[in-house]
Amino acid sequence: MMNWDPLFITLKLAVVTTAILLVISIPMAYWLVNTKSRSKPFIETLISMPLVLPPTVLGFYFLVAFSPGNAFGNWINEWLGLKLVFSFGGLVLASIIYSLPFMVHPIQSGLSILPHSLTEASQVMGKSKWTTLFKVLLPNCKTSLLTGIVLAFAHTVGEFGVVLMIGGSIPGKTKVASIAIYDEVEAMNYGAANFYATVLFIITFCVLLMVYLINGGYLKRFWK
Amino acid sequence: MIKIDIHKKLSAYDGTMNLYIQCQIEKGEFVTLYGESGAGKTSTLRILAGLLKPDKGEITLDNTSWVDTKNKIFLAPQNRNIGYVFQDYALFPNMTVLQNLEFASKKGQDKKVISDLIEMMELGDLHNRKPQTLSGGQQQRVALARALVCKPDILLLDEPLAALDYKIRLKLQDYITRIHNEYGLTTLLVSHDIGEIMKLSDRVFVLEHGKISRKGIPNEIFSNKKISGKFKFIGEVLKIEPQDVVIVVSVLIQNNVVKVIADKSEVQSLNIGDKVMVASKAFNPILYKIE
Numbered sequence: 012m013m014n015w016d017p018l019f020i021t022l023k024l025a026v027v028t029t030a031i032l033l034v035i036s037i038p039m040a041y042w043l044v045n046t047k048s049r050s051k052p053f054i055e056t057l058i059s060m061p062l063v064l065p066p067t068v069l070g071f072y073f074l075v076a077f078s079p080g081n082a083f084g085n086w087i088n089e090w091l092g093l094k095l096v097f098s099f100g101g102l103v104l105a106s107i108i109y110s111l112p113f114m115v116h117p118i119q120s121g122l123s124i125l126p127h128s129l130t131e132a133s134q135v136m137g138k139s140k141w142t143t144l145f146k147v148l149l150p151n152c153k154t155s156l157l158t159g160i161v162l163a164f165a166h167t168v169g170e171f172g173v174v175l176m177i178g179g180s181i182p183g184k185t186k187v188a189s190i191a192i193y194d195e196v197e198a199m200n201y202g203a204a205n206f207y208a209t210v211l212f213i214i215t216f217c218v219l220l221m222v223y224l225i226n227g228g229y230l231k232r233f234w235k
Numbered sequence: 236m237i238k239i240d241i242h243k244k245l246s247a248y249d250g251t252m253n254l255y256i257q258c259q260i261e262k263g264e265f266v267t268l269y270g271e272s273g274a275g276k277t278s279t280l281r282i283l284a285g286l287l288k289p290d291k292g293e294i295t296l297d298n299t300s301w302v303d304t305k306n307k308i309f310l311a312p313q314n315r316n317i318g319y320v321f322q323d324y325a326l327f328p329n330m331t332v333l334q335n336l337e338f339a340s341k342k343g344q345d346k347k348v349i350s351d352l353i354e355m356m357e358l359g360d361l362h363n364r365k366p367q368t369l370s371g372g373q374q375q376r377v378a379l380a381r382a383l384v385c386k387p388d389i390l391l392l393d394e395p396l397a398a399l400d401y402k403i404r405l406k407l408q409d410y411i412t413r414i415h416n417e418y419g420l421t422t423l424l425v426s427h428d429i430g431e432i433m434k435l436s437d438r439v440f441v442l443e444h445g446k447i448s449r450k451g452i453p454n455e456i457f458s459n460k461k462i463s464g465k466f467k468f469i470g471e472v473l474k475i476e477p478q479d480v481v482i483v484v485s486v487l488i489q490n491n492v493v494k495v496i497a498d499k500s501e502v503q504s505l506n507i508g509d510k511v512m513v514a515s516k517a518f519n520p521i522l523y524k525i526e
Contacts, residue, residue: 126323126325128321128322128323128325129325129327131284131286131312131319131321131325132319132321132325132327133327133338134285134286134311134312134313135284135285135286135312135313135315135317135318135319136338136339136384136385137313137314137341137385138313138338139313146338147327147329147338150329151327151328151329
């Protein structure tokens, strides 16, 4: 009997992370496109860091920062009642940061290629920034939004280093599929490893294929 | 009446340019800003719309202050009642023609304006289409209609017809005249096309290097001589070819090339690319039936 828990945890993590990322990335991308602030390059660098930083570095600092053994981790634990180390909440937070560039970058580039006159036309009509963003700008970069959602989802499914460091590998709680594969291989259970690996392979293939089909216009009739 | 007295330092491709605009536009007037590229025409329009902040100065509409840098007043574009037609039309691709117009209406505004405009601009057959499926001229009509939904105090047109071919341009000029008169609009147009300016505007402001160098009615501005010609056409010099005794000047008038014979003294001040007026006294007009 296969243990489906790691797969469920992976999916749950990916869905929650993607949903939260979508909500926070839209204002972030909008700010990056419109700001003239000198801090922009620094913020952009920070957002892009997870692309190049080894996941273990991120995981390590999370572990240190949120450990109840130090002041900050202790404060979060006592005041917010959040235990972020070796918990699902911690996994979500780490995943959000780890997948942030995969959501922000597509939305940012989608917004930045829209002609500026669209925003100005909407302003002249008396519409607020938010109305302009949600009624005019975002509906005109649907494909970028979709790319962001799918990449963030797929990237979260494929996480290993960060979730291992901050989540540990607690069965039924923080053991995601990618870690389960590693564990099964270590225990010489190649059958079980193969099962998880195949499922992940199929999920990521389908998800990415969907992006290319939709953005390539093959499914235009269904996406209008 | 709109009073404008503003200054702004603009960064141009060859350094900075100081834009000083002082003028008045009466209610119901049709005024054109004419000048070379980079003279500050579009910037003037953008400052009026509130899309660009002037460094110094005042803009007042009747008794309302839109801009007053001394008293730190700057009305956001949202709070000025303006119709703006952009060079690229700026129609929202995610909305149909009708939705584009509806988006432009204010909360609680009577929807009758929209149906009136659709009828007037002859958009009835197109109202369910998305902008990208329309031709340039159709898009322009939608953009014009959309700019009028809010019943603007001033209509700003930024070279609205530049991208269209000649025939459609003529037709749209008629639409512009019609809406200007019917809605009693105050209109400020940016245009390069002298023929268009002659046809549409009451007054012309000529902009040179950020300053209004001349103001006046189009006829005065564009022809230095008083000619009592019966036929007058505005064109551009394409070629100047000396031939035996005379010189043949090829002039592009609208979309036809016309050859005009001139003598040496007349040609002296002419260069290729100059705008000229071709006039003829009507002692020997010949009529050809063309249709």
